[in-house]
Amino acid sequence: MTLGGYTYLTHERSVSSEEFSQKVFVADQIINGQLYEIGISKKDVISRRSVSKKEGGLTWEQSLLKIQLPPSVSLSLIEADMKRSLSFLGKPFRIESSQISDSLQLEVKVMDRATHHLTFVHAKPSTSKMELRPRIAIVIDDLGKENHIFQELLRWDLPLTLSVLPFSPHGKTIGQEAHQRGKEVILHLPMEPQGYPKIQPGEGALLQEMDEEKLLRQLSEDIEAIPYVKGVSNHMGSRLTEDPEKMKIILSELKRRGLFFLDSRTTPQSVVLQTAKSLGLKALERSVFLDHSQNEDDVKKQMEQLIRVSLSTGRAIGIGHPHPSTIKSLKEMIPKMKEQGIEIVPLSSLLE
Numbered sequence: 001m002t003l004g005g006y007t008y009l010t011h012e013r014s015v016s017s018e019e020f021s022q023k024v025f026v027a028d029q030i031i032n033g034q035l036y037e038i039g040i041s042k043k044d045v046i047s048r049r050s051v052s053k054k055e056g057g058l059t060w061e062q063s064l065l066k067i068q069l070p071p072s073v074s075l076s077l078i079e080a081d082m083k084r085s086l087s088f089l090g091k092p093f094r095i096e097s098s099q100i101s102d103s104l105q106l107e108v109k110v111m112d113r114a115t116h117h118l119t120f121v122h123a124k125p126s127t128s129k130m131e132l133r134p135r136i137a138i139v140i141d142d143l144g145k146e147n148h149i150f151q152e153l154l155r156w157d158l159p160l161t162l163s164v165l166p167f168s169p170h171g172k173t174i175g176q177e178a179h180q181r182g183k184e185v186i187l188h189l190p191m192e193p194q195g196y197p198k199i200q201p202g203e204g205a206l207l208q209e210m211d212e213e214k215l216l217r218q219l220s221e222d223i224e225a226i227p228y229v230k231g232v233s234n235h236m237g238s239r240l241t242e243d244p245e246k247m248k249i250i251l252s253e254l255k256r257r258g259l260f261f262l263d264s265r266t267t268p269q270s271v272v273l274q275t276a277k278s279l280g281l282k283a284l285e286r287s288v289f290l291d292h293s294q295n296e297d298d299v300k301k302q303m304e305q306l307i308r309v310s311l312s313t314g315r316a317i318g319i320g321h322p323h324p325s326t327i328k329s330l331k332e333m334i335p336k337m338k339e340q341g342i343e344i345v346p347l348s349s350l351l352e
Contacts, residue, residue: 015111020058023092023110028063030085031108031116035067036268038078039287039309044068047119055113066119070312075104078120082106123312134310136337137161137347138330139233139262139286139319141188144168144226149322154181158334161347163188163233163262163319166204166225179228184346186262187229189222191237193266201236208240212249219253230348233262233319234272241270248275255281260351262286264319282351290320290329299329303337310342315350 047066079097086093094109108116143150144165153160161184164171178185190205204222206215232254240246254261263272263285276283288306291299310316320326
């Protein structure tokens with residue numbers, strides 16, 4: 001999401017155009033990061049425009065955004081998080097806030113010049129959504145490296161979706177056993193991240209340098225490595241999922257094979273959903289990562305956020321990993337989900 005497009009035409013003695021531009025860029029990144037952390041995507045930005053501003057020899061574009069939030073997300077929490085994030089940057093950065101009716105107004109200033117104005121409003125849930133029982137799909141990523149936790153998940157009377165890495169030591173076995181026990185299996189497809197090759201996505205990775213022939217050959221090998229897959233999700237991929245040309249090649253092949261795609265949203269600049277829509281491919285995106293932190297209390301907080309999203313929008317997708325703390329937290333939190341009338345469903349059922 002782009003918040004600022006900046007044009008700096010002249011200089012003044014006290015503040016240079018270059019210095020101002022750099023600081024606005026930093027503020028822009030902090031704001032983008034905070035919006036991403038709370039799960040704001042492009043579809044949630046209901047209005048975006050800019051206004052030309054001029055002061056003290058500087059000319060710039062002030063970014064004006066109106067953002068729609070689920071009813072469960074606290075305006076006060078948004079305000080506190082934004083203020084805390086910007087406060088780390090020091091004196092040149094300031095944020096002013098006001099709550100008017102059911103909206104939150106935030107004005108960000110850099111060197112006392114207004115550069116961003118954000119308005120947050122709560123979405124009104126539709127009657128049809130509220131009439132339906134809320135649903136949650138829970139996806140367990142990175143399976144295949146070991147077999148112990150998978151065997152425990154297999155015993156659960158719960159329609160978890162199991163996301164398996166290709167060419168992993170136990171990948172084929174997991175695909176076969178999960179299918180026999182009626183569990184949904186998807187391929188956890190390694191894709192190039194930002195920072196590659198220092199950061200390695202693993203065997204079978206799709207890379208940006210690959211031409212169409214190499215991409216399709218590697219994709220085919222990856223799909224065939226795990227039996228009974230119904231869909232695909234990206235493992236890493238923060239670089240490749242930003243590339244519309246490469247994603248069109250990959251998603252077109254998935255459509256040909258009758259597979260869906262789950263965007264793990266490892267980058268806020270992902271083009272997956274818009275590309276999938278243009279191709280007519282069924283695709284989803286995750287709502288909440290459950291275990292960025294493996295601390296049990298943190299995992300439970302993320303699961304509470306997943307519940308809030310489900311209750312406010314009718315559905316939610318949580319992605320976790322085979323960590324002991326995640327498994328323990330799931331055991332404790334899933335009964336609480338059911339008490340609130342939430343149905344745990346396979347990922348593919350949310351495609352409807």
